Structures are given as structure tokens and as C-alpha cells.
Amino acid sequence: MNSLDFFTDRLPDYLEELQALTEIETPTGDLANLERAARFLTERLAPFGRPERCDLQDHGPLLRLRREGTGSRVLLLAHYDTVWPVGSWQNLWSVRHGRAHGPGIYDMKGGLLFILWMLRYLDTSGLDHPEIEVLLNPDEEFGSPGSRSYIEEAARQANFVLVLEPCTLDGSLKVARKGSAEYVVTIRGRSSHQGAEPEKGVNAVVEASHQILRMLGLEDEAAGTTVGPNVIAGGERSNTVPDLAEIRVDVRAWQQSETERLDAALRRLQPVVEGAEINVLGGWNRPPMETSPASTELFERARAIGNDLGLDLSPIRWGGSSDANLAAAVGAATIDGFGPSGEGAHQIDECIVIDDVPRRLALLSELVLSLAVPPEDWLTEKALAY
Numbered sequence: 327m328n329s330l331d332f333f334t335d336r337l338p339d340y341l342e343e344l345q346a347l348t349e350i351e352t353p354t355g356d357l358a359n360l361e362r363a364a365r366f367l368t369e370r371l372a373p374f375g376r377p378e379r380c381d382l383q384d385h386g387p388l389l390r391l392r393r394e395g396t397g398s399r400v401l402l403l404a405h406y407d408t409v410w411p412v413g414s415w416q417n418l419w420s421v422r423h424g425r426a427h428g429p430g431i432y433d434m435k436g437g438l439l440f441i442l443w444m445l446r447y448l449d450t451s452g453l454d455h456p457e458i459e460v461l462l463n464p465d466e467e468f469g470s471p472g473s474r475s476y477i478e479e480a481a482r483q484a485n486f487v488l489v490l491e492p493c494t495l496d497g498s499l500k501v502a503r504k505g506s507a508e509y510v511v512t513i514r515g516r517s518s519h520q521g522a523e524p525e526k527g528v529n530a531v532v533e534a535s536h537q538i539l540r541m542l543g544l545e546d547e548a549a550g551t552t553v554g555p556n557v558i559a560g561g562e563r564s565n566t567v568p569d570l571a572e573i574r575v576d577v578r579a580w581q582q583s584e585t586e587r588l589d590a591a592l593r594r595l596q597p598v599v600e601g602a603e604i605n606v607l608g609g610w611n612r613p614p615m616e617t618s619p620a621s622t623e624l625f626e627r628a629r630a631i632g633n634d635l636g637l638d639l640s641p642i643r644w645g646g647s648s649d650a651n652l653a654a655a656v657g658a659a660t661i662d663g664f665g666p667s668g669e670g671a672h673q674i675d676e677c678i679v680i681d682d683v684p685r686r687l688a689l690l691s692e693l694v695l696s697l698a699v700p701p702e703d704w705l706t707e708k709a710l711a712y
Contacts, residue, residue, distance in 0.1 A: 329691045330635060332447050333684035340443055340683060341426065343370075347406075347435050348428035349418045354407040354467040360386035363406050367438075367462060374445045382472030386464030390476070393445075395457040397698040401484035401658070402458065403477065403649050404438035404491075404665075405466030409672050425668070425677040432676040436683075437490035437665020438462060444691045456697040459484065463649070469506075469611040470649055481653035481660070485701045486624055488690065489650040489662035494642070495669050497632075497682070500662035501625055502643040503651055504550070504578040505585050505614035509592055511537060513560075514603045517569040527567025528601035531560040534571040536598040541575060544591050551579045551588065575608075578645060585610050612651040619709035620659035620701075627704075628661065631692045635685050657712070664690045 333340070350363045364379070364387040371377040371391050380388040386407070408430030419428045426436075441460055448455050459480055463473035470477060481487050493499060513534050518527030538555045545553050553575060560571030575592070579585050593606050625641050632639040642663075650662035666686050670676035702710060 329688040333687040344439055345419045348431050351412045352407050353411050360464045370442050385472035388473045389462040391460040393458040395455045397456045398485040398701050399457040401480050401487045402441050402460045403489045405463045407464045407467050409467050424680055427677040432492050432668040432678050433671040434491050436678045447691050454698045477649050477652045478656050481656050481658040484658050487653040487658045487660040488664050490665045491648050491662050492665040493663040493667050497667050498640045498642040500644045501617050501641040503615035503647050504645050506612045506647040507577040507610040509575040509608035511573040512605045513571045515569045518567045520565045529567050530571040531568045533599040533602040551584050553577050612647040613655040615651040615654040618712045620712050623709050624659050628693050632689050635688050
């Protein structure tokens, strides 16, 4: 039985398992519910090897499975935490108009289960497959603070990294992602009575206004660099010159050179209002995921396999970041978006397209099977030298 027929026949089983996982609500940091999901996943990984568990303090269990093979080494990445606090959804599972809805179903429990079903197909087919490592982490939605070192180390040892974040509605694969940073700019002034002695005060809110304009001046539209001073707090009473203000800034960039420029510029911010002081904390939590010759060739291989399955795959650049950024930054050929098609990530109507699931599963499985050869047998010299 070919892979597409295999997954088409088992689509009801996939959906039943996805419903069970989706109904375990797993907001990042909810250790009790993350533990429930970890047990659920460990039980289902067990037939394919010996699942390892790494308890990340304050973050939950990271799950790892290694499977011997031949040829290349492939790392499969997924996370099982979601952005949804417990109780956010009235119905944790529903099917309407050919789509399945639920908290985290699109980002990214649907794609996570692709790994399990791919492993089931590999066992059933008996075909040669590459060496496989699976990492399932519990803290991606917070920037993977606990699992980052594990992801980077596994990616360094892999030839290829496939990330099971969802694809878009049109099925595109993500070959580049922006890097992301968060900075906290704290401004200290001096309080005074606004009516009696305003001249003795140093207005931290006014200084914050100057700095926001300076930050916006750091954007580069042509390079796709954005600076978002999106949260601001300052002052307590309208009759008092405020002595404290805080700005939280979201920064995104496609290139590493831009991350360095922005970091240096933000840390060099100087006061405009005499007597004000500025302190800048924070930085880049995910570097840009940039394309490489090897990832480009990997995408072309995926596109050819997709054509045979009736998929018209396109490469896209995506403004949001993921664990793919961490893998690509250490030099691994990385592509993201191998999960199900759908829409609504982090929205109350997030969903996946049910009829697309078998073909997307077949794409993942056939690509992995095609990597059961040494990279030097098909990558160009330029890609191998990257």
C-alpha cells in the first residue's frame, strides 16, 4: 500500500487520536496538563523505540526518540504546548464544513501527530529510512527557554531538520522566518507637583515619547525590519510629573546583520529630556531562519514529491518565528510547515482542513524516506560546503 492510500484509510483514526490530544489543554507553563500530554505522547511513541524524557524545570517534560536508520540524519521538531489558557474554548473539539476546530489543533498538535503516523507508516512499509530523531517540547510558545539547548544540539548533529508547524491554507512550506526579539526600555525621571513645581520634575513619559519615535526610526521597510513599541506604562496621577515609564518593544528581522544593527542601536539610546535615564534590557530570543543552498535543495526535493501527490508547493517567508529558527541558526538545512493546512493560529477559530491531511502526511513520509541516502549523494557541492 502506498503512503497516500495508507493515510487516507486511517484518516478517521488520526482524527480520533487528534481529538484526544486536543482535549488535553496544554497552556505553556501548566505543568499538570503538560504532564498529562507527555504521558499520552510517550505511550504512543513507545512502539517505535525507547522514548527519553528530559524534565525542564518550570517548563515541563521534553520528549525525545531516536531511531536508527541509514543515510542521512533527520531531526523532526514539534511542540505540544499552546497559547490557550484552560477554559478558553467552550467546545474543545468540533468538526464543521470539512474542518476540525480546537485549541492548538493547528498550532501545532495536528502536525505533532504527523510524526507518530509517519512512524507507523515506516513500520508498516518496511522501507529503508534515514536515522531519525524526534524532539517534542513543552515551551515553544514562550520562546523555548528550557528546550533551546536540546534543539540546537540535536540540529548540529542532523543533516536535515523538518519542523511540523502548520502550513498555510495554500500548502506553502516556510523556508525563511524572521528572527524575534523583545526589549524592555525603562526610563527614570524625577517626580514633582505638576501645578506647583513642574520645573523640578523630569517627565519620564515625555522621554518615553521621544524614544518611541527614535525606535520607529530604526525600522527598515526595504529589509523587512519592524520595531513595535507595543506596550507602554508610566505615571500614576495626572497632577504629578511621572518619574518612571516602561516600554516593551517587539523587534523582527530577516537577516542576522539586521539583528546586530538593531541590538546595538537600541542599547545606545540616549535621553532627550535633561535628567532622564534610560536602561535597556532584553534581546533576541530567536535568530532569523535564513535560507541556505542545502535548504533550497531540500525544498526542491519536497516540491517534486509534492507534485507527484497533487500538491503545488511554494516556498514562503514567514514573519513569525519558531523552533525552526534555532535549528537553522546552527547550520542545519531546515524547512518548516510540514504540518496540516488550515488557519487561525492563536485565534478562537483555529482549525485544520481534514481532506488535506492524507496528502500532507504522505508528503512528510515520502520526503523522509527519500533521505535514506548520504547527503553527498544528492546535494550539490555548494550545498555541502555551506
